Structure formats: structure tokens, C-alpha cells
Amino acid sequence: MTSPDEPQDVNSGSPVTGAHGLGPHVVGTRIVVRRLVPGETGPTGGPAFTDLLGVAEGWWPDLVVRRADGTAVTVPHALIVSGKPVPPRASRLQRVPGREVQRRVRGLWPGETATLGDWLLQVSPPHEGRVRRRANSVLAYGSPDRPLGEALAAVEQWYAARDRPPELCVPLGSAEETALRDAGWTEPPDFDGHAVAVQVGSVARLRRALGPVDGRGDTGTAETRRGPVEGAAPDVERVRASVTADGHRIASGLADLRGDWACVHDVRTDAAYRRTGLARRVVAGLLGEVAERGVTTVVLHVLTTNAPALALYAGLGFEEHHTATYLAPRR
Template identity: 45%
Template sequence: MGQRIVVRRVLRGRTGPSGGPAFTDVLGTCLAWDADSCLVERADGEKVRIALADVVSGKPVPPRAPARMRVSSRDAEAHTAALWPGVETAPLGAWVLRSETRPSGRLLKRANSCLAMGDPDRPVPEALATVAAFYAERGRDPLVQVETGSEVEAAVAAAGWAPLGVGDAELWLASVSRVRRALPPSATAPATPVELSVTGSRAVVSAGSGCDPVAEGHAAVDGDWVGLHGVTVDPSYRRRGLGAAVVARLLGWAAEQGALTAWLHVEAENPGGQAFWERLGFAAHHSCRYYVPGAPSSASAGPVSR
């Protein structure tokens, strides 16, 4: 019992549109099933007892995905803007042109590419010409981020753009409370203390002294979502629980700000990272890929850092 099911039953004494018997479906959780009847509880709490003699068919229904997993890829990716407040943005229909105004070090692809998800409100080749012009004006190589396997990706490829070849990633989501429960108790009291620094809606956690921490991570709250970025541990300090400690501190802070959903990007070719986040309750929502005009050049001066 406890299985979600849908049961089709006959409505005795009533006639259907075709003149034959009338039927109706009951969707809910099966509470009981015996030799004579089944008891189904609907989502609104109403309990419906159905005589087995009236049952035409019945089948189990897969659990409905959590609300966060039903968010569109475009809306999920829009939360990444909170990590980089110094990014200039401009709409292109549902697409978003993004460019760092004061970059430091390598250009980040997510902060210096067009989020090409949804309808650009014009033919894709025309939209891509606008993208190229936008980045040319700023002295940047044009770059678009698409959802892997989407219609937009197919249209971008058909317009002559090619995959960058690096940076393919998946966006993973999880419940903040679930991840915090999944973290080991030692994460809240690591052998190497971690320090939290907060600036507005963003936070940085680091472990170790000096300007070269042995572990660190960044987070930014956007509404009731929090993004995690750059969670790293020095190779010589791994397997000491520092990664979990960094995550625990960041999510503890985020929960105090009202965050309910956590997101992050994981490189597609990073099975170790995927295993770590999966153990904490994260699950892949979608994957994305970057495209450039024509064949990508290994000598490109464009964004190369995830």
C-alpha cells in the first residue's frame, strides 16, 4: 500500500458521450485493496472506496517530480546571475546576453556568454548575428550557452556554429534541508576550522590560513535559491571532510537567508564530483553546452573557465 495509482471505474446508471457506459478516473494513493474493493486517497485528502466489480483498469503512477525539478532549464540557469553581480546583461527575447564589466583573471563562460534558452523572438541566425555584434563591441569572442539536445541547440548548429569542446556541464538541484541532513556530523566540526565571509547576498567559506586556503567555496542567494560555486579542496587535504565542511557552512548560512533549493554546475567529465553531490541528495536537472561561430580555435582568447 502507499503506491500512487490511477483507477478507471464504471459509473453505474450513467451514460457516456458515445451512448455506452460512463467512466471516470481516480488518481491518488492506494490505502487498501481487498477482495471486494480498493480505497484511494486523492491529493485533496478525499478517500474514495471503489468496488472491484466497477474497476475497468488500474496502474501505478510514478511519483511526481519535486517542484524544483519541474522548473524550466532557462529559469534554473537564470539564478546563476546572482553569483556575479558585476555582469552586464541585455535581453534578446528570452535569451540573455551577459558580459563581465570588470573581469579579474580568466573570463568565466557563464558570465560571458549568451544564455540561449527559450525563444529569441526572431530567427535564430538573426539572433546569433546580434550575439556576435554584442561581444564584438566589447572585444570578446561570441559564445552561446544552450541546453544539450534542445531545439535551440539544433538551430544554432544548423546556423554554422560549433561546440566549443570544453565546459559541458550539468546543472544539479537539491533541497537545502535534505542536503544538510545528509552531511556527516563531522561537517559541522571539522579538524581544520572554516571561516565564513559574507557580502550582501554572497558568501565565501575558506579553510586554512593565508591567501591560499586548503579548501573553499562560494555561494549566492537569489530568492529562495542558493547557488554553490568553486567548491574545491587542495589534493593533499582531501578525504578529511573539508569539502563537506565547506558545503555545511555555506548551506547553513543560506538556510538562514531563507534558501530552500540549492543548485550547482558539475562538469560532465567529472564522475568524482558527480558522486560527491549525488551522495548529498543532488540530482541532475539538465545539461548545457557552449557554441562558437564556425570551428572553435584552440588559440581563442574567449572564455575558458567554467
């Protein structure tokens, strides 16, 4: 609702937007405003201007902008010269390159690795009877140290020697993806073109968002266990959080950690207990354990078609860092 004193467009009845482009529509968004400084002269002898950056909290009767330091600045409309919305400031984690995020995760998996320039080749033993795609593919972020055709031939040879199909993990929409598709690589037959959302989060922020999570309830008891990862570097540790009821595990999840980074994976809830908050309890248990070990950043991968998981992690405060897909040679 607008103030009855606020100027209205005679045709639409909507509040008037100034010639500078700002108006009621910017309230709640981050903006930059150039304004006149009354009584001051600029370096060329004309009027003095200054810029203001912050979130618009009000438009009428004056523009109110709250700066990053928490102070609110009131700007009369008559002093506004120009302004525009600006994107939200990227979080610290968003400024970490995708290749660095993915390499942190790859460093947690046991197995054998090799490099081709920026590319990281990896094979890893099966996990719970399943060959994990992200631990058995090339992290093709950046450029190999040779022409693309030679690099792809080397990849195929390396994986053939280890009895694994060659697959590349690439950022979706990237120059790497375009070049590889032009070279004839496409989604593996069993992948169905599903992209993978690489999610990141600050452990401290995620725990604050979770708030207190009761370890006990009608659906059982949450517990955590930790220990080394077989076949991995000795400083890689694994944490398991689970919820049991009547002696049966009904929800569980894993987190592998090294240094101040961890990867959460295999968060599962039995079908009969889904949508009861067990996944939150599992994630809370994992975050509590990794926090005790000095972890500050957590990463996880979710298929972009898994709407319930995406909603869960977004609600907990995870941010989508980027999306990736997998490519294999066309047969």
C-alpha cells in the same frame, strides 16, 4: 521471495501478472489503478469505477497502494480493471522553467548585460584570474526578437565590441540547439563537448539530508565569511566557507545569493584531503549561511564528466534540472 500461495507461472515460476498489466513488478513504484466499486452503479447504469493514485507497497494477497495523504488502500485483485505505472510527481523546482533557473544565476554575476528577445547577453570580469564561461555567454533559451541569422550577427558584434568571443549557452537536446547547429555553431575548441548539469535543491531539504556536520575535526576548522560582490548589484552577497589545517586552506567553496536564490560554485578540496568529507562540510557551511539570509533554493553547475562531484551532490539531495552546452561560431 514470493508466498507459496501466490499463483506462479508454470514455465518460469514467476508470480502471475494479471491481464490488467499489474503484478509484483509494480511494488515500490507510483501507479494509477482503476477499480470496481462493489454495490454501486455508474452514471450509465453499469458498474461504478474509481481511480486510485499512489505508491504500490504490496501485491499479494491483495494490492496495497499508499496515497499521497499517507493512507493505505487495499484493493483485491478481482476488483482491478486496469492500471499502469506513472512517472514520479515533479518537484516544485523541476516545474521552474530552465530559462528562469539560469536567469536567477546570471543575475548574481557582475558585469554588463543586454537582451535579444528571450536571449540574455552578458560579459563579466575575470573571477580569480579566469574568465567564467557561464558569465560571459548568451543565455539562448527561447527565441531572439529577430531572424536567427540577424540575431547571431548581432551577438558576434556585441561580443567583438567587448573583446570577448561569442558563445551561446543552450539546453542540450532542445530546438534551440538544433537550430544553432544547423546555422553552423558548434562547441568551442576548449570545451570538448562536455555538457553541464544544472543542479537545483531546496535549502531546507538539503540541510536535512546533510544532518549535523561537525565544524571541527582532525583535518581542521570550518569557517564562513560573507560580504558584497564587487561590481555586482548591491543586494548580491557572497558567502565563503573554508576548512583550514596548519594555517592552510585545504577546502573551500563560494555561494552568491540574491533574494531567496543562491548559486554554489568553486567548491574545491586539496588533492591530499579528497574523499575525507571536507566537501560536505564546505557545502554544509554554505547552506547554513545562506539559510540565515532567507535563501530557499540553491543552484550549481557541474560538468557531466565530473563523476565524483555528481555523486557528491546527488548524495546530498540535489536534483538535475536539465543539461546545457555551449556553442560558438565555426571558424
